[in-house]
Amino acid sequence: xxxRDTGWADLMRAANSGxxxxxxxxLREIAAALRPQVRxxxxxxxxxxxxxxxxxxxxxxxxxxxxxxxxxxxPIEPWVRAIAxxxxxxxxxxxxxxxxxxxxxxxxxxxxxxxxxxVSGREIDRHLERLxxxxxxxxxAIAVEGASITQAAEQLNMTAGAxxxxxxxxxxxxxxxxxKD
Amino acid sequence: MRxxxxxxxxxxxxxxxxxxxxxxxTLAAAIGFVISAGLFWMTMGPRADIASAVLTVRFDLKIVxxxxxxATAIALILRLARPGASTNLQIIxxxxxxxxxxxGVITELAVVPAxxxxxxxxxxxxxxxxxxxxLLSLPLLGAxxxxxxxxxxxxxxxxxxxxxxxxxxxxxALYATQCIDDSPLFVATWYPIAIGAVTILGxxxxxxxxxx
Numbered sequence: 225x226x227x228r229d230t231g232w233a234d235l236m237r238a239a240n241s242g243x244x245x246x247x248x249x250x251l252r253e254i255a256a257a258l259r260p261q262v263r264x265x266x267x268x269x270x271x272x273x274x275x276x277x278x279x280x281x282x283x284x285x286x287x288x289x290x291x292x293x294x295x296x297x298x299p300i301e302p303w304v305r306a307i308a309x310x311x312x313x314x315x316x317x318x319x320x321x322x323x324x325x326x327x328x329x330x331x332x333x334x335x336x337x338x339x340x341x342x343v344s345g346r347e348i349d350r351h352l353e354r355l356x357x358x359x360x361x362x363x364x365a366i367a368v369e370g371a372s373i374t375q376a377a378e379q380l381n382m383t384a385g386a387x388x389x390x391x392x393x394x395x396x397x398x399x400x401x402x403x404k405d
Numbered sequence: 406m407r408x409x410x411x412x413x414x415x416x417x418x419x420x421x422x423x424x425x426x427x428x429x430x431t432l433a434a435a436i437g438f439v440i441s442a443g444l445f446w447m448t449m450g451p452r453a454d455i456a457s458a459v460l461t462v463r464f465d466l467k468i469v470x471x472x473x474x475x476a477t478a479i480a481l482i483l484r485l486a487r488p489g490a491s492t493n494l495q496i497i498x499x500x501x502x503x504x505x506x507x508x509g510v511i512t513e514l515a516v517v518p519a520x521x522x523x524x525x526x527x528x529x530x531x532x533x534x535x536x537x538x539x540l541l542s543l544p545l546l547g548a549x550x551x552x553x554x555x556x557x558x559x560x561x562x563x564x565x566x567x568x569x570x571x572x573x574x575x576x577x578a579l580y581a582t583q584c585i586d587d588s589p590l591f592v593a594t595w596y597p598i599a600i601g602a603v604t605i606l607g608x609x610x611x612x613x614x615x616x617x
Contacts, residue, residue, distance in 0.1 A: 239419055248416035255408050281411050288415045290557040290617065293426060293487045306489030310559040344407040352406075367406060367414035392418050403616055 229301045265312045277345035279315050283308045285399040351401045359394030362387050429552045437548030441541045451582040463587035474502035475574030478567050485564040486556025509589035528586035531595045538599035542576035565611015566604050573600030
């Protein structure tokens, strides 16, 4: 098991017991590790770099919503990579009809790419527009404005529990509609 | 949206880990089985001579084969529901039930005179067998596919097919308690057709329903 894997597994275990900071760090590290892989996958399909961040974000959403499928007795990086491969192939197929990516080419581990904090995608915003107003407001307040659950609750005049539910449903709905397009 | 912002939202949505895949599948299989068993009980029920039938090797063998198939297919599903999990061992183990069935067929051919082979193979119930098993498997297949939607199968068709094997195997175990044809020659001819149909249905449904 690689050093990175051990680190990620520790962060995920901490996250599963409620440590949001470890979780945030884990997701950032995963995003950085995914970028070169997604870039290569897109290049191989003859596609531009423009979609990298959209695919990375879709993978992050999937990692988040499917994190209970990681068996915490097993290495975590192959799990992340399998999700990334599935989502990349899916994204390419959605846009191009049929495309098959050899898994071996994709599975090589590359050094994480450092990217500035400004890296953004466009797809999620497009799908956010279709959400019910409450869910959209919760996601935007927390994601874009960087509010905490409590701050968002005050701002939106909702209970903290209602914000949590709206955030979760909003994220799940965005992930679902991303996969359908 | 910036990736940093998304990460912030995802970590705000981090709450206690949900129940495990294993627990969900056990629950789904149990609920599906209760519904299928209820259907079986209402429409057919076990054969009248079940008490003496369980004392015969041929009867027990067909039940064991069906349950073995379901158990090995459940082990496979639990792997298929997790991205990146290796399935090699589980696919090899899946051969256990067919191997046991083949051994039963060979033994049967050795102990039964050749003149009776055809009668044993044709049996008296093949049409009911091929109708009852797929019908009884439907509640199970539905429950298992629902549980799989909570997982993250990267090969949707294969995962659906494995759900079909579990559902077909459990339905076959139920039906086998009703069927009076116990010869391995009958079981090896008709049960695979019925379970195979459920498996194909599972694969087709899996492709469509298990997107994530």
